[in-house]
Amino acid sequence: MENKITSIAATVTPPGTNVHLPRLGFGVYQIFGESCISSCKTALDAGYRLIDSAQLYRNEDQVGAVVRDSELDRAEIFVTTKQGIRGATPQETYNLAAESVKRIAGSGPGAYVDLFLIHIPYVKGEAEGRKEVWQALERLYDEGKTRLIGVSNYDIEHIEEMKAYAKVWPPHVNQIELHPWRQQSGLVAYCENNGIVVQAYSPLAEGTKMDDPVVQRVAAKHDKSSAQVLIRYGLQKGWVVLPKSATPKRIKANANVFDFELDEEDMVALGGLSEEVPPS
Numbered sequence: 001m002e003n004k005i006t007s008i009a010a011t012v013t014p015p016g017t018n019v020h021l022p023r024l025g026f027g028v029y030q031i032f033g034e035s036c037i038s039s040c041k042t043a044l045d046a047g048y049r050l051i052d053s054a055q056l057y058r059n060e061d062q063v064g065a066v067v068r069d070s071e072l073d074r075a076e077i078f079v080t081t082k083q084g085i086r087g088a089t090p091q092e093t094y095n096l097a098a099e100s101v102k103r104i105a106g107s108g109p110g111a112y113v114d115l116f117l118i119h120i121p122y123v124k125g126e127a128e129g130r131k132e133v134w135q136a137l138e139r140l141y142d143e144g145k146t147r148l149i150g151v152s153n154y155d156i157e158h159i160e161e162m163k164a165y166a167k168v169w170p171p172h173v174n175q176i177e178l179h180p181w182r183q184q185s186g187l188v189a190y191c192e193n194n195g196i197v198v199q200a201y202s203p204l205a206e207g208t209k210m211d212d213p214v215v216q217r218v219a220a221k222h223d224k225s226s227a228q229v230l231i232r233y234g235l236q237k238g239w240v241v242l243p244k245s246a247t248p249k250r251i252k253a254n255a256n257v258f259d260f261e262l263d264e265e266d267m268v269a270l271g272g273l274s275e276e277v278p279p280s
């Protein structure tokens, strides 16, 4: 993947597809109601073209309203949602997913989302639940109601398990927690080797590490904020990066990360913040 990115328009195309997935996205976890609507509008105005929602976030309706009311063409906006629960039957599981598409894209012919993920591997019934939700997403994919399908919070073993039943394998995306303190390098390498796009959630470490001295040193060197350094770090690692903010000034500033580049020394210093033991 191209990591010397210089534009918010940069995308990645999952192998075997012709779908262009933006490298920078806007997360809407814990943003509700009017705040979700105004934050998504601010994000689109600032140039973000990917909005990351989920059934469990309870804001698909608001994201959908923004997308449908936007002056941008539907094709210019990339919308992700995630299924976090399993129904009582396979049909009900599918219906739950189809309702999400309706909340976001309406019920007209051709309504679609861009990416539908399984939110967590530990859906009710575990292995059977994972299979049932995946098969519901495959059905949506076949029907053209989602352009890509993927998983989130999946370990290697969960992705390998899918080979026994998946018609679509590999999943197009695995969305996982990634930032300097959480690198998951073995899982990231597995995804890269298998053509699975890696999306980084909580790329700002949920706002808890802005005062870290290493991050602040790198930020001062480039005359950027800590948040901008963390976002740029994720982009240069080759991840799709999904920062969240409900603060208009921060939403805009977090998208202003294409006019500088972290050098090797910065990347090593930031990478050294991880306390995880790398895989042998």
Ligand SMILES: NC(=O)c1ccc[n+]([C@@H]2O[C@H](COP(=O)([O-])OP(=O)(O)OC[C@H]3O[C@@H](n4cnc5c(N)ncnc54)[C@H](OP(=O)(O)O)[C@@H]3O)[C@@H](O)[C@H]2O)c1
Pocket: 026, 027, 028, 029, 030, 052, 053, 119, 152, 153, 175, 176, 200, 201, 202, 203, 204, 205, 206, 207, 208, 210, 225, 227, 228, 242, 243, 244, 245, 246, 247, 250, 251, 253, 254
């Ligand atoms: N798949 C999953 O299981 C999963 C799990 C978690 C998250 N996600 C996705 O990833 C997205 C991002 O993750 P996240 O929401 O957990 O955390 P995050 O993006 O790492 O951090 C968000 C926090 O950082 C603060 N912040 C944002 N910009 C800032 C800035 N420039 N300066 C200082 N503080 C700043 C925000 O505050 P304000 O909002 O007050 O500005 C908020 O408290 C989510 O919204 C969601 O879409 C997915």
